[in-house]
Amino acid sequence: xxxxxxxxxxxxxxxxxxxxxxxxxxxxxxxxxxxxxxxxxxxxxxxxxxxxxxxxxxxxxxxxxxxxxxxxxxxxxxxxxxxxxxxxxxxxxxxxxxxxxxxxxxxxxxxxxxxxxxxxxxxxxxxxxxxxxxxxxxxxxxxxxxxxxxxxxxxxxxxxxxxxxxxxxxxxxxxxxxxxxxxxxxxxxxxxxxxxxxxxxxxxxxxxxxxxxxxxxxxxxxxxxxxxxxxxxxxxxxxxxxxxxxxxxxxxxxxxxxxxxxxxxxxxxxxxxxxxxxxxxxxxxxxxxxxxxxxxxxxxxxxxxxxxxxxxxxxxxxxxxxxxxxxxxxxxxxxxxxxxxxxxxxxxxxxxxxxxxxxxxxxxxxxxxxxxxxxxxxxxxxxxxxxxxxxxxxxxxxxxxxxxxxxxxxxxxxxxxxxxxxxxxxxxxxxxxxxxxxxxxxxxxxxxxxxxxxxxxxxxxxxxxxxxxxxxxxxxxxxxxxxxxxxxxxxxxxxx
Amino acid sequence: xxxxxxxxxxxxxxxxxxxxxxxxxxxxxxxxxxxxxxxxxxxxxxxxxxxxxxxxxxxxxxxxxxxxxxxxxxxxxxxxxxxxxxxxxxxxxxxxxxxxxxxxxxxxxxxxxxxxxxxxxxxxxxxxxxxxxxxxxxxxxxxxxxxxxxxxxxxxxxxxxxxxxxxxxxxxxxxxxxxxxxxxxxxxxxxxxxxxxxxxxxxxxxxxxxxxxxxxxxxxxxxxxxxxxxxxxxxxxxxxxxxxxxxxxxxxxxxxxxxxxxxxxxxxxxxxxxxxxxxxxxxxxxxxxxxxxxxxxxxxxxxxxxxxxxxxxxxxxxxxxxxxxxxxxxxxxxxxxxxxxxxxxxxxxxxxxxxxxxxxxxxxxxxxxxxxxxxxxxxxxxxxxxxxxxxxxxxxxxxxxxxxxxxxxxxxxxxxxxxxxxxxxxxxxxxxxxxxxxxxxxxxxxxxxxxxxxxxxxxxxxxxxxxxxxxxxxxxxxxxxxxxxxxxxxxxxxxx
Numbered sequence: 001x002x003x004x005x006x007x008x009x010x011x012x013x014x015x016x017x018x019x020x021x022x023x024x025x026x027x028x029x030x031x032x033x034x035x036x037x038x039x040x041x042x043x044x045x046x047x048x049x050x051x052x053x054x055x056x057x058x059x060x061x062x063x064x065x066x067x068x069x070x071x072x073x074x075x076x077x078x079x080x081x082x083x084x085x086x087x088x089x090x091x092x093x094x095x096x097x098x099x100x101x102x103x104x105x106x107x108x109x110x111x112x113x114x115x116x117x118x119x120x121x122x123x124x125x126x127x128x129x130x131x132x133x134x135x136x137x138x139x140x141x142x143x144x145x146x147x148x149x150x151x152x153x154x155x156x157x158x159x160x161x162x163x164x165x166x167x168x169x170x171x172x173x174x175x176x177x178x179x180x181x182x183x184x185x186x187x188x189x190x191x192x193x194x195x196x197x198x199x200x201x202x203x204x205x206x207x208x209x210x211x212x213x214x215x216x217x218x219x220x221x222x223x224x225x226x227x228x229x230x231x232x233x234x235x236x237x238x239x240x241x242x243x244x245x246x247x248x249x250x251x252x253x254x255x256x257x258x259x260x261x262x263x264x265x266x267x268x269x270x271x272x273x274x275x276x277x278x279x280x281x282x283x284x285x286x287x288x289x290x291x292x293x294x295x296x297x298x299x300x301x302x303x304x305x306x307x308x309x310x311x312x313x314x315x316x317x318x319x320x321x322x323x324x325x326x327x328x329x330x331x332x333x334x335x336x337x338x339x340x341x342x343x344x345x346x347x348x349x350x351x352x353x354x355x356x357x358x359x360x361x362x363x364x365x366x367x368x369x370x371x372x373x374x375x376x377x378x379x380x381x382x383x384x385x386x387x388x389x390x391x392x393x394x395x396x397x398x399x400x401x402x403x404x405x406x407x408x409x410x411x412x413x414x415x416x417x418x419x420x421x422x423x424x425x426x427x428x429x430x431x432x433x434x435x436x437x438x439x440x441x442x443x444x445x446x447x448x449x450x451x452x453x454x455x456x457x458x459x460x461x462x463x464x465x466x467x468x469x470x471x472x473x474x475x476x477x478x479x480x481x482x483x484x485x486x487x488x489x490x491x492x493x494x495x496x
Numbered sequence: 497x498x499x500x501x502x503x504x505x506x507x508x509x510x511x512x513x514x515x516x517x518x519x520x521x522x523x524x525x526x527x528x529x530x531x532x533x534x535x536x537x538x539x540x541x542x543x544x545x546x547x548x549x550x551x552x553x554x555x556x557x558x559x560x561x562x563x564x565x566x567x568x569x570x571x572x573x574x575x576x577x578x579x580x581x582x583x584x585x586x587x588x589x590x591x592x593x594x595x596x597x598x599x600x601x602x603x604x605x606x607x608x609x610x611x612x613x614x615x616x617x618x619x620x621x622x623x624x625x626x627x628x629x630x631x632x633x634x635x636x637x638x639x640x641x642x643x644x645x646x647x648x649x650x651x652x653x654x655x656x657x658x659x660x661x662x663x664x665x666x667x668x669x670x671x672x673x674x675x676x677x678x679x680x681x682x683x684x685x686x687x688x689x690x691x692x693x694x695x696x697x698x699x700x701x702x703x704x705x706x707x708x709x710x711x712x713x714x715x716x717x718x719x720x721x722x723x724x725x726x727x728x729x730x731x732x733x734x735x736x737x738x739x740x741x742x743x744x745x746x747x748x749x750x751x752x753x754x755x756x757x758x759x760x761x762x763x764x765x766x767x768x769x770x771x772x773x774x775x776x777x778x779x780x781x782x783x784x785x786x787x788x789x790x791x792x793x794x795x796x797x798x799x800x801x802x803x804x805x806x807x808x809x810x811x812x813x814x815x816x817x818x819x820x821x822x823x824x825x826x827x828x829x830x831x832x833x834x835x836x837x838x839x840x841x842x843x844x845x846x847x848x849x850x851x852x853x854x855x856x857x858x859x860x861x862x863x864x865x866x867x868x869x870x871x872x873x874x875x876x877x878x879x880x881x882x883x884x885x886x887x888x889x890x891x892x893x894x895x896x897x898x899x900x901x902x903x904x905x906x907x908x909x910x911x912x913x914x915x916x917x918x919x920x921x922x923x924x925x926x927x928x929x930x931x932x933x934x935x936x937x938x939x940x941x942x943x944x945x946x947x948x949x950x951x952x953x954x955x956x957x958x959x960x961x962x963x964x965x966x967x968x969x970x971x972x973x974x975x976x977x978x979x980x981x982x983x984x985x986x987x988x989x990x991x992x
Contacts, residue, residue, distance in 0.1 A: 085618075389511075477512060
């Protein structure tokens with residue numbers, strides 16, 4: 001029951017790695033990463049492994065005895081690394097790039113070391129305020145309204161779910177005002193047939209199923225037709241359904257199509273619907289003045305999502321969600337249990353200073369109570385490169401996409417299948433005289449042949465039923481040499 | 497249009513930090529962390545800062561020009577670090593500890609470096625299979641059914657939302673079988689009045705509001721009363737409502753109460769309800785044979801959540817969710833868009849090998865499409881310590897909690913307010929002759945006085961209306977010396 005002398009307080013036991021062992025192991029990990037970065041060409045982008053092979057290499061239970069960090073790092077390299085897909089590889093052009101830059105790694109190491117958890121402001125002022133600052137920096141850089149409330153989620157899917165929850169809350173409040181109750185069985189929302197599957201998933205999460213997410217037909221640029229949207233809303237209204245929201249996309253997943261947000265915002269306003277804009281991939285381009293035209297009308301959105309973990313060189317996971325109406329989220333999701341109470345917005349220091357109102361409690365705006373210190377990597381990346389360098393890299397990616405598009409357009413046996421507005425090129429091989437089915441099959445073979453080289457990883461989509469090869473440029477290290485080599489491979493493998 | 501010679505492929509430009517600059521900056525970050533670990537006593541657990549002070553120190557927009565890593569690290573130390581709460585500090589005893597251990601930092605650095613994103617097996621076999629292996633290791637260590645499907649979410653709140661979605665899906669399927677439709681406006685679920693707020697939040701997310709989560713009264717050990725649960729279900733059924741699920745808690749947030757899971761499992765089975773077990777904090781204790789009794793009946797759950805980022809020394813975020821019925825999640829949430837199709841479960845290699853069925857596609861079981869490589873840190877921590885060392889640390893935390901509880905029980909002017917089954921002690925100062933209101937006020941003052949020392953961070957709860965000081969032991973570096981010093985402080989500050 002006697003207290004120890006004060007100087008021994010905080011002295012560590014041997015329960016964890018000692019600081020010096022951590023230092024040695026940490027340097028080894030940093031060296032491993034630096035070597036990995038120095039020689040990406042030693043790796044196949046896509047590993048040649050089969051499902052279950054890693055499982056079979058590992059024991060069926062956790063070890064009883066601990067191992068040295070050197071052994072674990074060696075096992076990581078020997079057992080785990082051969083099963084990685086090299087998302088950082090300059091030849092990774094599948095899906096959309098999730099190309100983390102190197103400063104982001106340092107930020108994630110620091111974030112893991114201090115391991116702050118954001119529940120409310122009081123549980124980590126650094127986390128809460130850096131999230132506030134970095135999301136505002138990004139809004140300013142993208143030309144979005146600076147007064148928007150910004151927060152960081154793990155994925156655009158979760159951000160979109162929050163948008164739909166806020167939209168439903170607003171609809172329920174409006175129904176109550178007019179003396180009615182919102183019928184949860186009759187909620188519907190709208191997006192385009194080219195929208196990301198997460199919009200449908202949000203409706204599935206709410207219990208209405210994917211069908212309650214109406215997929216409006218697109219025009220020949222894969223952009224939502226506003227006329228179809230208006231008609232669908234009117235049809236649903238007269239069938240007694242309750243429209244709550246529209247999700248417009250700037251930069252669709254399959255082809256980076258851009259929905260006509262100004263017209264859609266008009267329709268949302270006329271119908272009293274929440275407008276959510278999904279710019280998860282393309283949003284980064286808004287930092288380029290010459291690309292701002294694609295974002296016209298976005299300032300009228302109720303919510304907006306952009307993933308810096310896609311095309312802004314921040315490590316997964318960093319999905320920035322903005323809303324003009326945070327009160328709808330709070331109304332739907334704020335619950336402050338007693339064990340978090342006094343320390344919530346009434347932090348003792350804040351009380352005595354009267355600065356209470358400046359404490360942002362993110363837990364009141366999200367399903368998750370606790371959050372990682374994700375803002376640190378966004379801060380590191382924005383600080384490391386500055387907006388000028390980031391703009392330079394994005395501009396170069398757009399240039400490379402257009403360069404490839406020009407080559408494709410000039411080649412007699414290839415064709416473009418969608419406009420190239422950002423850094424994605426949708427193309428296909430078009431053998432003379434082949435039927436649509438034969439062409440699809442030839443492109444499927446071509447995609448596999450390219451991926452089998454290990455030099456590149458491409459994925460595909462279907463556009464108007466046609467098998468489409470997607471070349472998604474977005475890694476910070478991708479250069480003209482890579483795009484040129486890919487084009488050579490595509491042509492030479494198509495001929496076989 | 498000419499391809500570069502193969503040996504230049506993958507050569508990096510100067511867009512990112514060079515590998516050598518990364519190495520230098522990485523070593524500096526590792527050194528910063530090692531020094532931080534070596535001298536926790538130099539930090540106050542809880543910073544003495546006001547809301548808005550960090551915001552005010554930082555510019556209002558992102559920099560145009562990039563900065564050197566040395567400068568950013570220096571700014572982190574000078575500007576950001578003073579606003580951290582030191583969750584790793586051995587005196588952090590608020591909420592529940594989220595005490596990441598040092599090997600977890602190394603894993604997070606590697607995870608950020610390779611930046612793999614789990615969409616489907618094909619997008620990172622390493623991520624998918626290590627998640628499968630580590631969640632199974634944990635199930636084995638905890639004595640849970642090894643055939644359960646395991647996956648890692650960011651938070652128990654999101655895991656619980658998935659449980660409720662799966663429960664609703666099952667209820668909807670049963671309704672359809674009997675020719676009816678589940679009415680989303682009439683869904684209800686059950687938990688105890690001591691359950692975590694995330695259970696109510698899940699019902700809020702589903703649009704039913706917190707009231708649709710019935711909070712069953714507890715007994716004097718803060719455990720749910722099964723009789724009350726049965727009556728509530730019967731009452732709701734006869735009112736035409738649709739019960740879908742029960743969440744039982746093993747280790748409640750306020751006092752680590754343990755609901756009677758065997759009885760609750762019987763009630764769930766009789767009523768055809770989904771049983772979810774929230775063992776977010778206490779679950780770790782299941783690796784100790786002597787603590788298994790608290791988990792009796794958990795093997796009958798439909799789903800179960802345990803957060804290794806709480807009491808298993810893994811960095812935030814690592815919340816492991818198990819379910820015996822993954823098909824309900826798939827049925828609710830599986831949507832495979834074309835751009836992910838052929839590569840989904842039909843990875844080309846898998847097709848040719850017939851090993852298709854072994855590819856786990858986590859995106860089919862979750863709202864989020866993409867996921868971080870979280871399994872790597874769970875693997876590092878389990879490998880680094882082994883189950884024996886982890887057991888030793890947990891056992892010591894339980895011993896320390898009982899030691900403090902004994903001191904409290906012996907002290908005439910202090911009392912325990914809840915059983916001490918794990919590593920949390922609920923106590924209060926009880927001045928002679930003071931009223932309940934005076935006692936509450938004295939304890940609120942005492943909590944503030946302890947926190948103001950900077951040596952410890954405690955939080956509070958209310959138990960039967962009484963202000964309760966919570967001492968949550970769970971950091972890997974907390975020793976008897978810390979607990980002893982805290983007890984001295986509590987007594988000396990209470991007397992003032």
